[in-house]
Amino acid sequence: MDLVDFARGPALKAAFIIFILGIVWRIVNVLLLRHKRILSEPRRSVGAALLAGLKGTGSRSWPHPEFIKRTVTGEALGYSYHIGLFIVILLFAPHIIFFGSFIGARWPALPNSVVTIFAVITLTLFVAVLARRLGHPVLRRLSNFDDFFSWFVVALLLVSGLMATAHVGAPYHTILGLHILSFDLLLIWYPFGKLMHAFYIFPTRAVDGYVMTRKGAPS
Amino acid sequence: MGRPDLEPTIGELLDRHGVSRRSFFKYCTAMASLLALPPLAARALASQLRSAQRPSVIYLSFQECTGCLESFTRSFAPTIENLIFNVISLDYDDTLMAAAGAQAEQAREQAMRSHYGKYLLVVDGAVPTGDGGVYHCAAGRTGLDILTECAKGAAAVVCVGTCASFGGLPFADPNPTGARAISTLVPDKPVVNVSGCPPIPEVIAGTLLQYVSSGRVPDLDAHLRPTVFYGNSIHDRCYRRPFYDQGKFAKTFDDEGARSGWCLYELGCKGPTTYNACATLKWNNAVSFPIQSGHPCLGCAEPDFWDRGSFYSPIPSPRWGKAGEVSPAQAGDIAAGAAVAGAAIGLGSVMLARQRIKRYQRQPPQQSEPRNEE
Numbered sequence: 034m035d036l037v038d039f040a041r042g043p044a045l046k047a048a049f050i051i052f053i054l055g056i057v058w059r060i061v062n063v064l065l066l067r068h069k070r071i072l073s074e075p076r077r078s079v080g081a082a083l084l085a086g087l088k089g090t091g092s093r094s095w096p097h098p099e100f101i102k103r104t105v106t107g108e109a110l111g112y113s114y115h116i117g118l119f120i121v122i123l124l125f126a127p128h129i130i131f132f133g134s135f136i137g138a139r140w141p142a143l144p145n146s147v148v149t150i151f152a153v154i155t156l157t158l159f160v161a162v163l164a165r166r167l168g169h170p171v172l173r174r175l176s177n178f179d180d181f182f183s184w185f186v187v188a189l190l191l192v193s194g195l196m197a198t199a200h201v202g203a204p205y206h207t208i209l210g211l212h213i214l215s216f217d218l219l220l221i222w223y224p225f226g227k228l229m230h231a232f233y234i235f236p237t238r239a240v241d242g243y244v245m246t247r248k249g250a251p252s
Numbered sequence: 253m254g255r256p257d258l259e260p261t262i263g264e265l266l267d268r269h270g271v272s273r274r275s276f277f278k279y280c281t282a283m284a285s286l287l288a289l290p291p292l293a294a295r296a297l298a299s300q301l302r303s304a305q306r307p308s309v310i311y312l313s314f315q316e317c318t319g320c321l322e323s324f325t326r327s328f329a330p331t332i333e334n335l336i337f338n339v340i341s342l343d344y345d346d347t348l349m350a351a352a353g354a355q356a357e358q359a360r361e362q363a364m365r366s367h368y369g370k371y372l373l374v375v376d377g378a379v380p381t382g383d384g385g386v387y388h389c390a391a392g393r394t395g396l397d398i399l400t401e402c403a404k405g406a407a408a409v410v411c412v413g414t415c416a417s418f419g420g421l422p423f424a425d426p427n428p429t430g431a432r433a434i435s436t437l438v439p440d441k442p443v444v445n446v447s448g449c450p451p452i453p454e455v456i457a458g459t460l461l462q463y464v465s466s467g468r469v470p471d472l473d474a475h476l477r478p479t480v481f482y483g484n485s486i487h488d489r490c491y492r493r494p495f496y497d498q499g500k501f502a503k504t505f506d507d508e509g510a511r512s513g514w515c516l517y518e519l520g521c522k523g524p525t526t527y528n529a530c531a532t533l534k535w536n537n538a539v540s541f542p543i544q545s546g547h548p549c550l551g552c553a554e555p556d557f558w559d560r561g562s563f564y565s566p567i568p569s570p571r572w573g574k575a576g577e578v579s580p581a582q583a584g585d586i587a588a589g590a591a592v593a594g595a596a597i598g599l600g601s602v603m604l605a606r607q608r609i610k611r612y613q614r615q616p617p618q619q620s621e622p623r624n625e626e
Binding site for chain 2: 035037038041042043045046049050051052053054055056057058059060061062065066067126127128130131134135136137139142143144145146200204205206209213
């Protein structure tokens, strides 16, 4: 068994199992742990609070006007590389084949050259994000292993993917194996690091919106 | 002037057969081009080839289908007759030679005695080693025995085809005969793998010619293949590559994309992971090659190509176990199992956490140490 067969075979299977198991484990934890009761007198109805919570998932995705001057760099970098990742991961033909195998569907791809340009831009933004984290006095003190390792796992995937596309560094077969292995690493790390925010971010915004609205605060 | 005490050189033989100087130079120019040598190298090649003696070649066949030899006989440059009459001295090949039985074996033994340490051993097919090697016998001896004997006095071993190079079909799981690649059985001789199922005829002939003209094995890659022929992937040299770059793929064998000649990547083409000269030298005197004929590359020049699932499964497809490509149902079953396990672990950890909280709440509040007011 060579590197590619190992990476897309037993390693991918194990990583996929850990990924699903870890995500369900953490979501169950969050749902079943005791939550503080809302002791405040309800100011708004449950229906209105639910609606406000739902609205909050969208409205909170945009920077607050009062703070926009201070947060614009982070927001712009964050949005840009998330869009780049979305394009690279979901609109590259080999990736569509890969994910299509799991869900039994395929969708149109972008030309490889377009995806490659987005991948280069995304990687550049990733480097900028790291530089900002290291250069910003507050961010640097807030950062821990999770921040850096999560960055490393995604950056590794981007770098190995670009190397496979450009056929540099080693024979394509070897680089492809490393690329798939780095995806396996991402799947394993995903539920246990900050990458899990993809599953938490919108439900937590909705819950916050609901709670605040019930208490009478505008969400 | 001839040298009666020595075997004739290739140049002397060509003169004897009335091959003109012009024809010989045309031939050498074509060979230099085939070997990707610079234009001036044709002159050096001609000089080396004229002064070289024809090496004795012993061609052994083991677990194979004779497809490689069939391919070899279709070489256009150099032609098989030119190669075996002028460039090499094919002293033993049980398929091509007129002699049979004891006479054929005597010819092999004679060639081995006369050219001990100098002859070239060409091997076609994997060698079975299971059960004492009984799955291939010739002249009452096992293939393993014949190979060991012949390899002992060989200057180098050229493995023709994927079976000889990497085990090929006989080596495929479950490999009931214990078939093995030649390089694993001949550890003490230079081995050149000319892989492919079959290899391109010009690649076989060109490798032999390169050995004859230079007197040494050519530069090899990690799989012991001549880099001059196996240095690039088929994908890199494929005329359909621009369609891959544009994201234009044939989805089925008869759709608009297939008729338009779009990339066959989604139909399982192994071009990106296969290193061979199919896209440049092509087949049948450079008429076509499988991808040009509308079929994906099978990856036949790579090790274990029979054991890599369906030929029509795209390269990025996940493969879990022998069943091959992952199906959505299989992925769903595994995900469901993992989700149940995750939920159970989550539930268990929540219960433990709640017990810890209860224990903590039952404990009497600890009094803090009086602070030193100094």
